[in-house]
Amino acid sequence: SALSSAARRGGGGGANPLAPRLGQVLQEVSPYGGSLNNVVEFTLPPPPLPPGLPALPAVAPVVLTATLRHSMEAGGGGPTVRITFEGTDLRADGGLGGFLGAAPALALPSLPDWLRPTRAQRSSTFDVLYLDGDLRIGRGERGELRVHARVA
Numbered sequence: 001s002a003l004s005s006a007a008r009r010g011g012g013g014g015a016n017p018l019a020p021r022l023g024q025v026l027q028e029v030s031p032y033g034g035s036l037n038n039v040v041e042f043t044l045p046p047p048p049l050p051p052g053l054p055a056l057p058a059v060a061p062v063v064l065t066a067t068l069r070h071s072m073e074a075g076g077g078g079p080t081v082r083i084t085f086e087g088t089d090l091r092a093d094g095g096l097g098g099f100l101g102a103a104p105a106l107a108l109p110s111l112p113d114w115l116r117p118t119r120a121q122r123s124s125t126f127d128v129l130y131l132d133g134d135l136r137i138g139r140g141e142r143g144e145l146r147v148h149a150r151v152a
Helices: 002-008 096-102
Strands: 021-030 035-044 062-074 080-094 123-131 135-140 145-149
């Protein structure tokens, strides 16, 4: 994907030292728990100190992890899998003394039921073309080819 391509290039910060850097882009799949979560990490570098201030102890960058939670249903023994978006969790870690690591994940506000898209509008399908212990190749409903490799 475009995100994983940027991660291989070292992020999308360019010349701006304050721009977030893209970290890991991955999926956590739990076939027995019926979930498929997309996880994206961004690193926010600490801001530079204004000139003339004394040096402070090293400040750890802040790492933001966004988890897009999906329920997952396999298609009755066939190769089709349906995922349905359920919500997004945001977690921060790092900062001064790592204080953000103790904070709980923040579930981004969900819409009231009357404004929330229907289950069909939040769902998409893909066909699994090949699957083994280390590799999954699938075709999305728009015809795109998706290749996923297991990381150690």
